Amino acid sequence: MTDRAVRIDFTGAADAAGSPAADSAGLVGGVGSVAGLFSRPDGAWATLVVAHGAGTGMEHPFLAGFCSAVQAQGVATLRFDFPYREAGRKFPDRPPVAIATWRAAYEFARARAVEAGAPDEPIWASGKSFGGRMASMAVAEGLPAAGLAFLGYPLHPPGRPEKARDEHLPDVAAPMLFLQGRNDPFAAPNEQLDDLVARLRAGGSTVGLEWIDDANHSFEIKGRKRTAHDIGASLAASVVTFMRANAPA
Known part of the structure; x- marks a missing residue:
């Protein structure tokens, strides 16, 4: 399908504390809106909102392939795109800005579902690395996503397992799916993510974990020549299967 270019504005955006994330000029992260790409197939039964990683934008072939397959x-x-990409900056936005952007994107997706006559359609959140982590923080702070799908969760900075970025995850009530490469330096040692998932499940969370052997943070596998588009597409089936298995009753 062909994606339609859209604009997502920040009307009503607020940070977790309830005060506006926007500045005095009504801008979030220095911009009034961000670019988006939207596609709705005939007979759609759910929507998946997808955010990019820290070093790429929404048009990266990995996300294009993933979304096409979904x-x-x-x-x-x-x-x-997050505001820093919109403004041409290199460094990712701080969490309050990224979370406000996630809220705006979610509301945009919800409005499109209502327009399509599906006001109760489940809206899921997904993201590559930084984008997925920011989605989980937004959900932990109240974003009513039906579930989360992480395309390589950045559990800690490479080589710094003691700097775990998981303190908010017990506050996520929605189902979560982790797709993770075994050779991902953001999740080494692998046992750290295994233990996290076990703790979340013990606390009552619905959590899926799928390890991809020999894959790195970009899900590339040494010795296998695949385009980023094909790599992204290869992850779609696992995500959609998890979405179906955890669809609201």
Whole structure:
């Protein structure tokens, strides 16, 4: 399917504390809106909102391939850029700005579902690395996503397992799926993520974990020549299967 270019504005954006994330000029992260790419297949039964990683934007072939394959299974998709990409900056936005952006993207997706006559359609959140982590922080702070799918969760900085970025995850009530490469330096040693998932499950969370042997943080596998588009597409089936298994009753 062809994605439609859209604009996502920050009307009503607020940070977790309830005060506006926007500045005095009404801008969030220095911009009034961000670019998005939206596609809704006929008969869509869910929407998946997808955020990019820290070093790429929404048009990266990995996300394009992933979203195309998700759409082929009857799921609408919305990709978007964070404000720092919109403004041409190098460094990612701070969490309050990123979370406000996630809220705006979610509300955009919800409005499109209502327009399509599906006001109760589940809206899921997904993201590559930074984008997925910011999605989980938004959900922990109240974003009513139906579930989360992490495309390589950045559990800690490479080589710094003691700096775990997981303190908010017990506050996520929605189902979570981790897709992770065994050779991902953001999740080494692998046992650290295994233990986290076990703790979350013990606390009552619905959590899926799928390790991809020999894959790195970009899900590339040494010795296998695949395009980023194909790599992204290869992850779609696992995500859609998890979405179906955890669809609201």
